[in-house]
Amino acid sequence: MFAHFNFQSLGKLNDRRVPVLIVAWISILFLVSIPMFHFEQGEASLPQKSLAASEDYILTWNDLTLGKNTSLVLSPGSMHELTIASKNALPFKGRLLKTLPNGSSTELHSKQGAKNKVKFEVGPFTAPAEYTYGSGVVYRKGYQLQLTLTSESGETAQYNWCQPLATDKSERLILGTEKDFVFTPGWGAKRLTQVERSLVMRPVISIRLHEKILMEPGQLEVLMSSHLQDQLIAQVKVTNKKGRLVYEQEVTFKGDHSLVIDSENWEEGTYTIALHPYLAGTYWEEGPALKYHHTRLEKNEIVISPLAHWSLQMDPVRTALTLNTMEDAVDQYAKGKYDKSCWQVDRSGSLLSKDSRVNQTPIPLDLGLKGHYALFVEPIQEALVQVGDAGLIRPVSTPLVEDKRGTYVVAKDFTNVTLNLFPPSQDGYGIKALHLIPVTGKSVKKLYQQVGSPEMPVVGVNDWKVYFKPQSRVEEDQIENIIAAQKEIGLHNLAWSVGRSVIEYKSQLEEVTLFPAPPPLSTSESENKIIWDKWNKLVNSDYYTKAEIIKKIDAYETALANASKHQVGLSAWLAMNRHYHGDVERDLRWSLNSSIFYRRNPQWHQAYKDGSPIQGNGRMSYYFPGVRKERVDILLEVASKGPGGLLIGGCRQVPMLAYNPEMVREYKKLTGVDPTKIDATDSLRYTQWIQWRANFFTELLRELKVGLRPVENDLGREIPVTVRIPSAGIYWNLAQGLDVTTWLQEKLVDKLQLDPLEDRDGRGRHDVSPYVQLGRKHNVEIYGGVGSSWFLNNSNGLVPGLMRLHGLQTSGIDGIEIYETELTAVATQERWLIPYAGKPGVLESFLENSNLLSCFPISSTTAAYGHDNHSFREAYDIVGFGHESL
Secondary structure, eight states, X not given: OOOOOOOHHHHOTTOOOOOHHHHHHHHHHHHHHOOOOOOOTTXXXXXXXXXXXXXXXXXXXXXXXXXXXXXXXXXXXXXXXXXXXETTOOOEEEEEEEEOTTSOEEEEOOEEOSTXXXXXXXXOOOSOOEEEEETTEEEEEOOEEEEXXXXXXXXXXXXXXXXXXXXXXXXXXXXXXXXEEEOOTTTXXXXXXXXXXXXXXXXXXXXXXXXXXXTOTTEEXXXXXXXXXXXXXXXXXXXXXXXXXXXXXXXXXXXXXXXXXXXXXSOSEEEEEEEEEEETTEXXXXXXXXXXXXXXXXXXXXXXXXXXXXEEEBOTTSOOEEEXXXXXXXXHHSTTOOOTTSEEEOTTOOEEEOSTTSOOOOEEEOOOOOSEEEEEEEEESEXXXXXXXXXXXXXXXXXXXXXXXXXXXXXXXXXXXOEEXXXXXXXXXXXXXXXXXXXXXXXXXHHHHHHTOOSSOEEEEEOGGXXXXXXXXXXXXXXXXXXXXXXXXXXXXXXXXXESSSBSSOOOXXXXXXXXXXXXXXXXXXXXXXXXXXXXXXXXXXXXHHHHHHHHSOHHHHHHHHHHXXXXXXXXXXXXXXXXXXXXXXXXXXXXXXXHHHHHOGGGBOBOTTSOBOTTOOOBOTTSHHHHHHHHHHHHHHHTTOOSEEEEETTSSSOSOOOOHHHHHHHHHHHSOOGGGOOTXXXXXXXXXXHHHHHHHHHHHHHHHHHHHHHHHHHTSOOOEEEEEEOSOHHHHHHTTOOHHHHHXXXXXXXXXEEOOOOBTTOOOOXXXXXXXXXXXXXXXXXXEEOXXXXXXXXXXXXXXXXXHHHHHTTTOSEEEEETGGGGGSBOSGGGGGGGGGOHHHHHHHHHHXXXXXXXXXXXXXXXXTBOTTTTSOBOBSSSSSTTBO
């Protein structure tokens, strides 16, 4: 760790007369207090060990004689051979220990040739890598080999190989003993693209369970896949918990293959299903394997989502109501009355929206039910339903995993309650069927108590405009649904977006721009007409719902009112540097999101290290007081409206300060050092530079703290300040303009929320441990973050997201942050995974006992889900002088 110096006086630009003695004193301070910079793990070179440990042997791998540091190239699915010969023709013994990614080891027996030569058949290397998640870091574990050679005289030579991440188009073993490698798919991407790299590390043969097992535990179907060029011959073996074989079947296939296994009468318990490839006359027990949990639902148990374990208890006394034909349902329960200007009925009897932007009234279904019911809806794309006139108007999406009941929406007392059907705002969307299952009131109360009561605090970061898609209902009541539906699943604290470059609330400030921003105009009246026509067309198509909801209401004040109504803590979140990429002068799509303030002040934009402007970068430099003031004014205005706190968005987009020429000249004048000519290899001077530079964003926090005092006095309470930052590492944060240590030392922030934004070409670790230690030291809460990429209608991201959550829960953090949880306010199957974020013990048990992990096993193509969704776009570095050099 390096020491930090308070550059507050240097950060104020109104006094540029800094005495030479002060500058000299600063340099001495750094010289004695800052150790030389060292690269964090993940950047270091891969472990290597010279084969020169013994010059007495010649090693050959698949007919390739190995040199000092030659790696062992793998061709998974083919036989690999290791041959050792004694240079001096003396006899020796060889022992080869092979350790699979799952940790099991096998001692391979050699084939003795001449007395001075030993050969090992090492096998096909078809066991998939294992992925583990701890304290925000993803680790990949591959194969290991240990070769021990013993001469007649008793002298021993040992060689160890491990399997790192692929850096070219081949998997390989290198010299070393490292077991776990920090995994991100972008690592080494300068030679391979992210996709190419992920595919290289993808297992050549794989198995998973068909997801129908999640609804019907006895319906066991094993899905197999092979990426080998030739047909695969393999053996499927199923063993019970005691290791007894219960099923065996040979399969031959190329590409994909399905095997249905009758497990209906098996005893309840956990089974291992393994695929053993056949090669060179042997079934090799190193193929893929998974766990199958054979269970049966308890009597009358109703699991509300196949992706989670939460359940209700059916009331067997009352009868379920199924409405398979909505046309008949409307005739029977709404007396056939509905507004035909906004509804249509298709051939199957489904009820669909038409003329979607017409002001619509719902169809009230008077079902005449008594008691508690669970409502499941089969939507056509998306439906809108409301239970009772005072209930939430809920969007309902199609199930991610097939469920004949549709998507679970809510369970409540339906006595004397109408079910209102609203037309979605997208033509052709609607409802196919409704299923109402009688349940006990006691089980309903238990369910919502379970999912709505987190043991660990969870914050949902709401980029709420994303909720309003083309099919969305563009009404004020949807703000209430966003707030209340998230609380229902345990999100009692939300961060609400108030703006990025443009703002999203009604403001009295003169220099801000409300979304959508007007287009850049020319001097020609005829050309301006063309520009406005294009702009209006864009707003009224792609951006219609977002623009309309902002035009209709003040979403921020509406959210505050509903947060108070539903007892939800709501903080105002402002993204600090997201002015959008693209040429706003030519592309109107970007101009919608780019403020007039940003466009009018190019002199305050950031610049590359070579001094050239960052075209379309969308970032301003916090070196300039005017940039700081524009953001602070917005924060103070939204604070005056009485939120639960402020969230400073330091993840959209880093860096906060790069190399604006005016700032570079200032530093060179103060110190005599040209910062564009140094990088992190010059540890002392580079650290001095990034410390000085980061002080300008710190100055914003100081200015905010001073400005908040009168606001807090008027409100009669404090407004806590939280900063959301990438979890790339404290030194890297400093290089991005975020001086975390100084913030905590000066008590400028009350909480840090860590976001796994990977913008370091995959070299990042995202270990939250250093932040936790720093937070403990300064009594500041640290929340570990999970990006939205894991649950957004993406079955392959579910398990990595849950594993990442579990790793964070056990890392000593104070709470969890999840990005874009406003989307979980839509009724989906996957929204019921969110409650696990606040229940560490429950999540651990679920991961141990659910078939979800075997339906969607983790591989190189899915392991990185849970990173921020802006990850793997940039390749910032602190070494070098290119356009992405910090």
